[in-house]
Amino acid sequence: MIEILVPELPESVADASVAIWHKQPGDFVERDEVLVEIETDKVVLEVPATASGVLESIIENEGATVLSKQLLGQLKEGAAAPVKEQKTETDEAPAESATDTAATATDTADASPSVRRLILEKGLNAADIKGTGKGGSITREDVEKHRVTKNQEQTEPKVDIVAAVAARSDKRVPMTRLRKRVAERLLEAKNSTAMLTTFNEVNMKPIMDLRRQYQEVFEKKHGVRLGFMSFYIKAVTEALKRFPEVNAAIDGDEIVYHNFFDISIAVSTPRGLVTPVLRDVDDLNFAEIEKGIKVLAIKGRDGKLTVDEMIGGNFTITNGGVFGSLLSTPIINPPQAAILGMHKIQDRPVAVDGKVEILPMMYLALSYDHRLIDGKESVSFLVAIKELLEDPTRLLLDV
Template sequence: MAIDIKVPGLPESVADATIATWHVKEGDTVSRDQNLVDIETDKVVLEVVAEADGVIGKIKHGEGDTVLAQQVIGQLLAGGEKAAPSNQDKSEPAESSAKSNPEKQNKGESVEVKVPVLPESVADATIATWHVQPGEAVKREQNLVDIETDKVVLEVTAECDGVLTEILEPEGSTVNAEQVIAKLEKGASTESSSSAKEEAPAKEAESGSDDNDSTLTPSVRRALSQNGISAEEAKNISRSGEKGRLMKEDVEAYVKAKQAKQSQSSQKAEKTDTAEALGNRTQKRVPMTRLRKTIATRLLESKNTTAMLTTFNEVNMKPIMDIRKQYQETFEKKHGIRLGFMSFFTKAVTEALKRYPSVNASIDGDDIVYHNYFDVSMAVSTPRGLVTPVLRDCDQLSLAEIEKGIRELAIKGRDGKLTIEEMTGGNFTITNGGVFGSLISTPIINLPQTAILGMHKIQDRPMAVNGKVEILPMMYLALSYDHRLIDGKESVGFLVTVKELLEDPTRLLLDL
């Protein structure tokens, strides 16, 4: 049965197309879904695949012909047998033979590496780091690439053992959910991969040595000719097309990069005298990460949309330091974690939030939302920037559980393992600039929350106690709050409550 090989439907704005490359010739045996011919439009290259197993009959339109949508360009004889090869066929390169007989290609199944499904509020993501390169063997569940969103870093792991054959999206590329970013050959070994790598340059050298390279489409030839690029120079152009084919876009990108380099060289020559005068003063320009851009946007939004005010107080840390000194060893033996300051501050803040509900609330349009739960965001400094994971239901946690929760969030933040769920929500934020030596600051509210507590460096200072001067370990506390919802009386009362609970920790135990 003869099956027509037709030009596929063209995009609405495209009138016609060009036969770019026939991958088979008359008499070749083909398999179902095997790519037969590439059809080039102004913007994309379309592949026409075999509808069934069979033999290529007559090819009606050759490479370079202009064709229309649904036009018949060849015939496929379904279920036929390949004719005996002529002397001319025998002289064809081994590549054609490999294409006509897929079994001889000895390749495993190709697996697409895709961007995972992104959270509902995230439109796109950025390729952060590739941990493997083309040709490297990978194991099932091995991390291939880190993909950065506005809040978290997602890991994409290998679905199976094999070899990474191709990276479609390099580091820094913006990608969407479910987008194919690489290809993995299932079950392949590094030996077959290296063999393929050795064959590729040889084929490329053969085709590159001919000025009339048959793999070049008419539009590519025109682009090379118009820009005065020789066949030898064309070898240096990076190829993004399938099977290493040179595309028109590749030539345009190469020309732009070449012009930019020449422009930079010209500017550098013009500024030689100035550079000598400046000596070795240099600068480096790098793009912002997605997280840094998000932080900048949110902090600016917070400053511009809230009536932010900061109130200060100081707390004597000696009582808590005495408790830590007395029970640290016992506490660590029982719970497997050290007793820190953050658990005391979290407990004190949670109790203060119960007494001042407006500090635990948020503004939604013209409404005030009061929360009857106590989820506290912990500001964590990571190599990528400041993040605020959430410790949930702090009113139900013991000091040990709080310490363990904070440590787990800090480790995940450092390693970029925080999930969207762990970053979402939170009614109040605690930030500790004291670990970096900050003596006092005015923290910015973490929207949509209405307040944030800033901890600072513990410093010995002379204080008047019962008419006498004593040297005590003191810490400044800063509460930034949204004056649209929280009045001065409530903000000061909240901060005084935190101070009193910390200076007399037994109040936390006795609920006083």
């Protein structure tokens, strides 16, 4: 008998929850097949079977809070897959009895031959027709009246009160640990920081022209598409070098200045919003940045992000423009001091050298902790990003 244990949890994770059992007691499992998923406040951990066999028992059910190395269940190694018995019995349709035939036959005794023929032609049951003729006999008018009434009953919509009430009922499901943690962090940011947001806009035409010119060559050489995020990250990294206060954090009564550049990328996943970290971006070129973002996005979508890929980060970039957001005020990701929000690129009329031109414009939003970053630094930081994006040559010349 093999024990199924909770994986070793990182030091920053106190406990976890049993998210979902993929197998039930008595099910056969192959080696390395995922048995259960454990959800922490940062990532989801998969617990695979260490051998082939049959799941003997489940000790901790879904939703239970568990600790590191805690027993989840037991697996019986080497047990054969259960063989399902094939049913050989055949269901014989019961013979129609004479009483059934008699019950379904049309009783037309109290009607004239022509009326009986009419009832048969219309497919009606004489027992359902109320006769108004002499001695209670059925007339042609009775047949026609019954047919009209029956058709109305079939065509009139019937309101199912029970179904209507059920459609307005509520459904309650517990929040996942990840979403609860995100909610806690958002409230923490709102309540523990002096958060302020400043805005600017950037002309994206130079970058769009550059991508259009080199997209095919770039993808052919590096095996990845040239997106906007690599330009955003490069511009942010250069701006962080110029304004170290934005790349700092408050720790009690001290300010911690970072001499490295780890950028958190906000990623929307089926389980909620996560911010995996792209590390040492100042040492990465455009292709390496694009590949790193792609790997993090795929891992986030599939729930494969590790704790090490989630912790840290000096500055966060969130791109709500991919969902159509035109303008927003992003919330700081503590203990970071600022977050940059990118938005939808939209054609707008802009005054250029005294003339109105239609240009692809995008709003930038920088939310920052006013306890650490003054207004002058925040606005200058955002202007630096704007200038670098509007003239991407600066990123290559370091000017």
